[in-house]
Amino acid sequence: MEALQFLVAKDSKRQSVYALVGDEDFLKRYARERIISVALGEEDPSFAVSVYAGDRLDFSTVRNELETLPFLAPCRVVIVESADKFVTDNRPALEAYFAKPSRVGVLILDVKTFPENTKLAKALPDAAKIACKAPPAYKLPPWCVDWAKTAHKKKLAMNAAELLVELVGTSMGLLDQEIGKLANAVGSKAGISVEDVDALVGRSKAADVFRIMDAVGEGRPGEALSILQELFAEGEDPMAVIGPLTAQLRKLATVGRLHFVEKIALGPAMDAANVPKWDKARISCEKQMKHLGGRRLLKLPDWLVEINYGLKGGNPLPERVQVERLVVTLARPREDAKR
Template sequence: MDALQFLATKDSKRQSVYALVGDEDFLKRHARERIISVVLGEEDPSFAVSVYAGDKLDFSTARNELETLPFLAPCRVVIVENADKFVTDNRPALEAYCAKPSRVGVLILDVKTFPETTKLAKALPDAAKIGCKALPIYKLSAWCVEWAKTAHKKKLAAGAADLLVELVGTSMGLLDQEIGKLANAVGSKPGIAAEDVDALVGRSKAADVFRIMDAVGEGRPGEALSILQELFGEGEDPMAVIGPLTAQLRKLATVGRLHLVEKMALGPAMDAANVPKWDKARISFDKQLKHLGGRRLLKLPDWLVEINHGLKGGNALPERVQVERLVVTLARPLVPAKA
């Protein structure tokens, strides 16, 4: 079951064993809280919840905990964090436990992976396997709008959500924190506008890449290179910079292909490439398109393959230099073709 679906389900049946599967800590945290609420109701969890590190826990200790009815609570909850090693080391014992679980205990396994082909996974019903994978970036804006409404009682404008994701990045936990801050900052106002986000939300490191692309769109290689060198000077890894940079370049390449080759209108081409729809983003993107021009837009896929290959060891130049060269190539003014 998807974590968001699990969190939205009002009536959840208690399971003996849960697996929280994935890499999004925000979803795991909220799923864990929801399970504890389902299991304990209004009782104080401090009397009934035990948390263990998966790389240091033996199965007998977990089993004894699960069989011990807590004081002043109807059930014992045992949470095993980073439980991948625990699952691997104790798979037969866990399979046997799932076949005959404790009547007074609930086991929560926090794992990165939980292959459906294993006997253990097959032993658990779908309702007990909670998928906590990070949302793809194209779904985050819609999630922010819904989360602002349900968790913070505010209407987050679509453009404001797009800008929030651009500034903060893809961490759902950080997005939740910023939505909470915005909800408090706007006070009695029923909604959060893009102007509020622009004024109140700080820029993440990933958002600095958009500053680089703004400089590219203005045809200012010196400014683009200066921002990039500032990031490197602060200790930012070139691989952390190239991720959001290539994501933006892929959008530019997609729009270039759709508009120049397939003759799609520019607006629909931007929609197809998931370019944010708020005005500032579209204006900046349009500048980047015009600055790069048709020739460079159509070369972008090859350049992306080249930089990806180079950063994986295919180029002897330092990673930092490779990224700098790409940015300068993008930002320098277009030289007109000779007649």
């Protein structure tokens, strides 16, 4: 079951074992709170919830805790954090426990992976396997709108939500923090506007890369280089810039290959490359495609290999200069462009 679906379900039935699977800590935190609420109802969790680190834990400790009668609560909840090693080391014991779990205990395993083809995964119903993975980027603005209303009692405009995701990135925890800050900052105002987001939310490295790529798409090498130099002047490491820049260029390279080589229409090609579906992202991608042209788009994978090799010591030029040269190469007009 998807975590967002689990969090809003009104008829959740208590399970003996839960697996919180994935790498989105925000969803795991709220899913854990939801499980505790389902398991304990209105009772105080202070005496009924135990938390263990899974990297240094033996199964007998967990089993004894799960079998201990709860104090002033309907059951005992045992949470094993970072439980991948614990699961691997105690698989046979867990398989036996899953087959006959404690009647007074609820076990929550917080894991990165939980393969569906294992006996453990097959032993749990879908309702007990909570997928805690961030939704695709294009689904995050609508989620931000819903979350602002639900958690912070504010109406977040959709264009403000789109800008928020562009500025902050796809971490749901960071998005929640920024929505909370915005809700406090606007005070008694009922809503949060795009102007509020633009004025109050800081830009992430990914957002700065979007600005660089927007300048590239407009064919403005001077502006693209100026943004990049601002980052370096602020002390940003070239390796920290090249990461999100490379991610964007890989998407463009994929769109270019699908569109120009495999003759797939631009919209489906963007879908396949995981280009966000909100209007601004699609328009920017199309501008960058048009500016670069088929020849340069098809060269992008080679250029990315080249700069990756160069930044790892394969090029004697300073790292900063290598990144600047790549940006200028991208932003300058096409050789075949009309003059």
